[in-house]
Amino acid sequence: MAEERSEEASAETVSPVPAGSADAPVEHDTPVEHGAAAEAPVEPEVATEAPVEHDAPVEHGAAAEATEPDASVEPVTTEPASVPEPEPDPALAFTEELATEHEPSPEPAAEAAEPEPQPAAEAAEPEPAGPRTVGRFIADALRLAGVRYAFTVPGESFLGLLEGLQAAGIRVVATRHEGGAAFMAEAHGQLTGRPAAAIGTRAVGAANLAIGIHTARQDSAPMFALVGQVDRAFRGREAFQEIDQATTIGGLATHAVELTALADVPRLVGDAVRTAVTGRPGPVLISIPEDLLDEELPAGTQLDTSRPAPARPEGDDIGAVLHFLAAAERPVILAGGGVLRARTSTDLVKLADLLRVPVIAGWRRGDVVPNDHPLYLGMAGYGSPAVVRERLERADAILVIGCRLSEITSFGYAIPAEGQAWMHVDVEPLDERAGLPAAKRTIAADARAFLRAAVTRLQEGVLEAAIADRRQATNLTDRAAWEAASAPDDAPWSGPGVHPGHAIATLRRLLPDDAIIATDAGNFGLWVARHFRFRRPGTFLGPTSGAMGYGLPAAIAAALVHRDRAVVAIAGDGGFAMTMAELETAVREKAKVIAVVFDNERYGTIRMHQDRRGGGAAGAIATDLGSIDFAGIARACGARGIRAETDAAFDVAIRQALANDGPTLVHVALDRGWVSPDVAFAAGA
Numbered sequence: 001m002a003e004e005r006s007e008e009a010s011a012e013t014v015s016p017v018p019a020g021s022a023d024a025p026v027e028h029d030t031p032v033e034h035g036a037a038a039e040a041p042v043e044p045e046v047a048t049e050a051p052v053e054h055d056a057p058v059e060h061g062a063a064a065e066a067t068e069p070d071a072s073v074e075p076v077t078t079e080p081a082s083v084p085e086p087e088p089d090p091a092l093a094f095t096e097e098l099a100t101e102h103e104p105s106p107e108p109a110a111e112a113a114e115p116e117p118q119p120a121a122e123a124a125e126p127e128p129a130g131p132r133t134v135g136r137f138i139a140d141a142l143r144l145a146g147v148r149y150a151f152t153v154p155g156e157s158f159l160g161l162l163e164g165l166q167a168a169g170i171r172v173v174a175t176r177h178e179g180g181a182a183f184m185a186e187a188h189g190q191l192t193g194r195p196a197a198a199i200g201t202r203a204v205g206a207a208n209l210a211i212g213i214h215t216a217r218q219d220s221a222p223m224f225a226l227v228g229q230v231d232r233a234f235r236g237r238e239a240f241q242e243i244d245q246a247t248t249i250g251g252l253a254t255h256a257v258e259l260t261a262l263a264d265v266p267r268l269v270g271d272a273v274r275t276a277v278t279g280r281p282g283p284v285l286i287s288i289p290e291d292l293l294d295e296e297l298p299a300g301t302q303l304d305t306s307r308p309a310p311a312r313p314e315g316d317d318i319g320a321v322l323h324f325l326a327a328a329e330r331p332v333i334l335a336g337g338g339v340l341r342a343r344t345s346t347d348l349v350k351l352a353d354l355l356r357v358p359v360i361a362g363w364r365r366g367d368v369v370p371n372d373h374p375l376y377l378g379m380a381g382y383g384s385p386a387v388v389r390e391r392l393e394r395a396d397a398i399l400v401i402g403c404r405l406s407e408i409t410s411f412g413y414a415i416p417a418e419g420q421a422w423m424h425v426d427v428e429p430l431d432e433r434a435g436l437p438a439a440k441r442t443i444a445a446d447a448r449a450f451l452r453a454a455v456t457r458l459q460e461g462v463l464e465a466a467i468a469d470r471r472q473a474t475n476l477t478d479r480a481a482w483e484a485a486s487a488p489d490d491a492p493w494s495g496p497g498v499h500p501g502h503a504i505a506t507l508r509r510l511l512p513d514d515a516i517i518a519t520d521a522g523n524f525g526l527w528v529a530r531h532f533r534f535r536r537p538g539t540f541l542g543p544t545s546g547a548m549g550y551g552l553p554a555a556i557a558a559a560l561v562h563r564d565r566a567v568v569a570i571a572g573d574g575g576f577a578m579t580m581a582e583l584e585t586a587v588r589e590k591a592k593v594i595a596v597v598f599d600n601e602r603y604g605t606i607r608m609h610q611d612r613r614g615g616g617a618a619g620a621i622a623t624d625l626g627s628i629d630f631a632g633i634a635r636a637c638g639a640r641g642i643r644a645e646t647d648a649a650f651d652v653a654i655r656q657a658l659a660n661d662g663p664t665l666v667h668v669a670l671d672r673g674w675v676s677p678d679v680a681f682a683a684g685a
């Protein structure tokens with residue numbers, strides 16, 4: 001059956017590829033033997049046609065919003081005007097990706113129809129006038145908080161909740177593992193800023209949800225983890241699958257609570273909702289005893305959904321930061337997920353332009369500003385060329401904004417260095433952290449509130465000319481150095497297998513600018529980090545927790561939200577296999593994802609670390625893997641599966657995947673000689 005579906009898909013989608021390629025299809029109908037003894041791969045001719053056409057990317061509303069002048073701030077008092085106005089920057093044509101989440105349809109649409117735009121949260125279905133079960137009450141509360149999707153492996157402990165969710169108009173998606181469900185909810189929160197729910201049953205479901213809860217915490221992504229609990233009468237007796245869910249798995253969350261008394265439900269659920277979506281967003285776990293779900297709250301029971309206003313900067317905060325950056329010789333802005341979450345990348349680019357201050361992205365936040373912008377100097381952390389860290393080290397002023405200075409972004413807590421001047425703008429600025437040099441100033445503010453006020457104030461002032469000119473020259477040199485260090489090698493490659501740098505260049509060439517990339521964890525991701533140029537904010541999903549298994553579920557969540565955009569999961573063979581059963585979820589939900597699996601038949605990252613210890617072959621413990629026919633697995637799940645053994649085949653496969661009206665897996669043969677972009681290829685390593 002799956003084979004048949006695959007055949008149909010194949011017939012449909014070969015057409016956009018040039019005839020030469022269709023003659024030598026890369027799609028294999030029978031499983032391919034691979035590994036060292038693999039037969040010569042089928043090599044398609046290089047497709048020379050223009051990439052598959054895409055609709056113009058959808059522009060969303062945020063950019064239409066005028067920058068609100070902030071009356072509370074004074075004009076910046078710098079030297080007289082002598083600097084020309086910055087030229088209009090084409091990069092500013094991009095707009096913030098608003099939470100243009102679609103209203104889910106109750107059932108998968110017969111065809112991949114464009115779902116209706118989502119109404120505002122207030123437009124939730126009217127709540128029932130009479131008494132409501134706790135299950136329905138929680139569902140209504142989630143809907144008010146913006147939840148439109150719940151991802152779950154169902155359990156008998158929360159049937160009342162499932163019924164409530166359905167009645168409240170929340171789309172419940174069955175997944176193949178709670179880890180997949182949690183990653184989908186996490187990615188949804190990271191992408192849209194609006195929480196989704198992941199639901200599991202008792203200890204077993206909660207344990208499987210754990211990785212996604214942890215990831216949401218590290219990514220500051222809003223999310224609800226709902227866990228069915230044993231009946232209250234059985235609690236404390238080591239009942240079936242019983243644990244203390246709030247203190248164990250809930251300890252991974254920003255906030256966790258177990259509901260016990262009916263009367264406390266409105267207050268506790270209200271607190272949980274507020275915590276998930278205000279301040280630094282994060283995961284909230286609610287443990288719900290099975291018997292409580294069916295109890296009824298009286299008619300008219302209200303939920304307190306009031307939220308405190310986002311933190312705003314004080315007037316002298318803005319001036320202090322502007323002077324700090326304006327007066328420095330080599331300032332830099334280190335920008336993280338808080339800028340993306342506040343959908344204020346445009347303002348960041350304006351600030352950078354006005355001050356001529358370059359921007360470096362936090363690790364896995366490379367989409368925070370358009371990478372083609374001349375002031376973009378790369379992404380910190382894994383995969384960055386050495387020039388990125390050097391530039392940060394050379395900075396005499398660092399503005400860290402919307403970024404928690406994670407271990408990876410800060411290069412092992414080396415940035416900012418002792419004695420280096422820095423300031424922090426964040427909803428939760430780091431006033432003190434062990435080993436962190438004190439910031440000159442910390443400003444508790446939402447990135448958008450800060451940036452808009454700063455830009456408004458700056459537009460009324462000017463920079464001192466000599467400083468601006470010097471900076472301009474330095475910025476050009478620094479940008480050229482980063483471009484040279486991050487450009488993929490373009491020398492022809494004839495194998496073995498696919499060249500990972502070329503594959504990333506191919507993706508950049510073929511994907512539309514608004515395509516969303518979701519990466520898993522593993523060394524394959526270093527080539528993405530090094531070479532992919534993000535052109536719009538909100539086009540990247542990656543776990544700062546480094547959780548393997550994230551890529552595919554995250555891409556599925558993105559494809560559900562943005563049915564009109566290309567969504568690509570990039571994973572290694574190790575990480576992909578952890579959640580690959582979700583391919584069936586993608587097929588069932590008509591989530592048009594492209595999964596690119598870099599298969600080196602090993603846990604390559606860990607093997608690299610083992611090799612660095614110098615133990616040779618004996619030191620390679622538990623890192624070699626066998627072969628999996630990933631393309632065949634995709635077909636078995638009802639998706640399209642294509643194996644690419646050459647650069648040319650990869651190019652064709654991506655074109656076919658883009659043209660396919662359903663999920664496609666591209667299985668990439670990667671020789672083990674590829675270790676990282678900084679290590680020269682050595683065949684057969």
Ligand SMILES: Cc1ncc(C[n+]2csc(CCOP(=O)(O)OP(=O)(O)O)c2C)c(N)n1
Nearest residue numbers: 522523524546548572573574575603604605
């Ligand atoms: C859930 C989880 N388990 C273990 C690790 C440790 N780890 C990091 S990368 C890696 C290997 C990834 O292998 P693969 O997905 O094949 O990518 P490769 O490094 O080979 O490119 C492992 C085991 C992790 N990050 N996440």
Ligand SMILES: [Mg+2]
Nearest residue numbers: 572573602604
């Ligand atoms: Mg691998």
